[in-house]
Amino acid sequence: MSAANSTYKPGNGLTRWLDSRLPILRLAHDTMTSxxxxxxxNVWYTFGGILTFCLGVQIVTGIVLAxxxxxxxxxxxxxxSSVAFDSVENIMRDVNYGWLLRYVHANGASMFFLxxxxxxxxxxxxxxxxxxxxILWILGVIxxxxxxxxxxxxxxLPWGQMSFWAATVITNLFTSLDQIIxxxxxxxxxxxxxxxxxxxxxxxxxxxxxxxxxxxxxYLLPFVIAGLVGLHIWALxxxxxxxxxxxxxxxxxxxVPFHPYYTVKDAFxxxxxxxxxxxxxxxxxxxVGNPDNYTPANPLVTPAHIVPExxxxxxxxxxxxIPQKLVGVLVLFGALLTLVFVxxxxxSRVRSMRFRPMMKQxxxxxxxxxxxxxxxxxxxxxxVWHLGGFDVPLLWPxxxxxxxxxxxxxxxxxxxxxxxxxxxxxxxxxxxxxxTAKPQAAE
Amino acid sequence: xxxxxxxxxxxxxxxxxxxxxxxxxxxxFAAWPLIDQMNxxxxxxxxxxxxxxxxxxxxxxxxxxxxxxxxxxxxxxxxKEIAESVDTPLSDLPDKxxxxxxxxEDAPATDxxxxxxxxWLVIIGICTHLGCIPLDKLGDWGxxxxxxxxxxxxxxxxxxxxxxxxxxxxxxxxxxGPTKIKIx
Numbered sequence: 001m002s003a004a005n006s007t008y009k010p011g012n013g014l015t016r017w018l019d020s021r022l023p024i025l026r027l028a029h030d031t032m033t034s035x036x037x038x039x040x041x042n043v044w045y046t047f048g049g050i051l052t053f054c055l056g057v058q059i060v061t062g063i064v065l066a067x068x069x070x071x072x073x074x075x076x077x078x079x080x081s082s083v084a085f086d087s088v089e090n091i092m093r094d095v096n097y098g099w100l101l102r103y104v105h106a107n108g109a110s111m112f113f114l115x116x117x118x119x120x121x122x123x124x125x126x127x128x129x130x131x132x133x134x135i136l137w138i139l140g141v142i143x144x145x146x147x148x149x150x151x152x153x154x155x156x157l158p159w160g161q162m163s164f165w166a167a168t169v170i171t172n173l174f175t176s177l178d179q180i181i182x183x184x185x186x187x188x189x190x191x192x193x194x195x196x197x198x199x200x201x202x203x204x205x206x207x208x209x210x211x212x213x214x215x216x217x218x219y220l221l222p223f224v225i226a227g228l229v230g231l232h233i234w235a236l237x238x239x240x241x242x243x244x245x246x247x248x249x250x251x252x253x254x255x256v257p258f259h260p261y262y263t264v265k266d267a268f269x270x271x272x273x274x275x276x277x278x279x280x281x282x283x284x285x286x287x288v289g290n291p292d293n294y295t296p297a298n299p300l301v302t303p304a305h306i307v308p309e310x311x312x313x314x315x316x317x318x319x320x321x322i323p324q325k326l327v328g329v330l331v332l333f334g335a336l337l338t339l340v341f342v343x344x345x346x347x348s349r350v351r352s353m354r355f356r357p358m359m360k361q362x363x364x365x366x367x368x369x370x371x372x373x374x375x376x377x378x379x380x381x382x383x384v385w386h387l388g389g390f391d392v393p394l395l396w397p398x399x400x401x402x403x404x405x406x407x408x409x410x411x412x413x414x415x416x417x418x419x420x421x422x423x424x425x426x427x428x429x430x431x432x433x434x435x436t437a438k439p440q441a442a443e
Numbered sequence: 444x445x446x447x448x449x450x451x452x453x454x455x456x457x458x459x460x461x462x463x464x465x466x467x468x469x470x471x472f473a474a475w476p477l478i479d480q481m482n483x484x485x486x487x488x489x490x491x492x493x494x495x496x497x498x499x500x501x502x503x504x505x506x507x508x509x510x511x512x513x514x515x516x517x518x519x520x521x522x523k524e525i526a527e528s529v530d531t532p533l534s535d536l537p538d539k540x541x542x543x544x545x546x547x548e549d550a551p552a553t554d555x556x557x558x559x560x561x562x563w564l565v566i567i568g569i570c571t572h573l574g575c576i577p578l579d580k581l582g583d584w585g586x587x588x589x590x591x592x593x594x595x596x597x598x599x600x601x602x603x604x605x606x607x608x609x610x611x612x613x614x615x616x617x618x619x620g621p622t623k624i625k626i627x
Contacts, residue, residue, distance in 0.1 A: 168575065198482065299512070322606070325573075
């Protein structure tokens, strides 16, 4: 919003005085009150607000948890536990409301990812990444990647078995670069990937130094996300919201002010979201967690079956489906990098998949594919399906699922529009919603 | 910046380039300590070698020792395990290099090049895929099976199947007595 079309009018002397020095109330009014918003936004558009709430919850609970948490891998209890692990148990048992704060923070990460996945699928379905919203989409992808990094760093902090081995496996992804430069220096010198991994660890393996720096970065990154969210909202407010019809706003008859229409709508769905959040926290606080993480970290024993948190399982399945280490890691990062190109991969001029009968089917197949990959990622690597007398190693569905992920983005999105005839789109939002494009006298 | 249109470099151009260069080089020098502080510290590097007594390990057993924060497997192999490893042709191995830090880097992955004494296998017990600790006496070759992504190793710690790219590394070590070794 430029100041030129601001509708803010300071009501009294004090706000006039402030407005000529720091127009912060004008900014709030233009972005959160009068902001013209398409009148047809549905429930799936409430997740932006829900995500802002999630970030706030994680920052507030995180700051107070940091007042009690100790990031030290020093051994306690005769070598069977550690200072970090004990401090988390102290939070759970002795700190006033510590159990609540920690369960909200730990389950808050899951709710955050649930909301962000819905938000991303919504953007994909309604073509929200397409011009003029490419930067908005790319900022969203960056926020998602930083969220993944933050969640991973946070998962390491309790210093249980899953924490330790997640840290080991993820940092070892970099050692795949040894296959590109096998020796930095003479003879048996370590490869470039090992050099990077040791730099990340501060040791020759994951240890005390690693835990300390992960805590430092885990505290930093949420504020980086908050800054990126600011840019994301800025980039949203230049073109304004996309909408379920995917057609442009043509005039004031197509919009309503953000407040009270969407503040109320967002608040209502936020309440439903918080109810689901509360059910998780108060009745099933360990539902999304892994029981192995209540075993203190042991650098000598890898648990028989290690898995990441549910929200990273599809990527884990992709990594495991590839038998070659470097290629597996490239596929993993390629799956994330692919998202950046979505605004240009989808070549259809029609934004919303409501009007794309064929694309819609590929989209829902893609959603099912992500869920299938998530399921496969949770299974043991040697697992086998018994289907009517045939033994199918899960490796094969995982490979097909990985293949479809890339097929969807790199083949279906760019080339399907050559074969697809879109349905006719309504002439305007007002016409579709009200049955008539009411001419507005205001212009 | 105030500009004057002239083809000749002025004293302002000079001071602009000079101060800009100092700032850029200074920023690079200032960044290096911020980056290098993350590398293993002197106290970590100081723990470079350990002496271990392996006399209590019976044939067919394995003990684990810590060296540089990493587990080192010391496995007293049975005659059958040694024979199976020795009889493996090099062509059956996905990684044909010995990965033995006591030998030149291009040494082939024969059983002889993986051990000092055939009875004792000493390796860094970390899967070369993504760093998990393999379980011993499992997998199709009776050596090691990594529980994370299913890599399988033989009784000389050489990769045979799965996503791991390399044989498990042999650390620098030497026998200081019949049943004593110094690792590192």
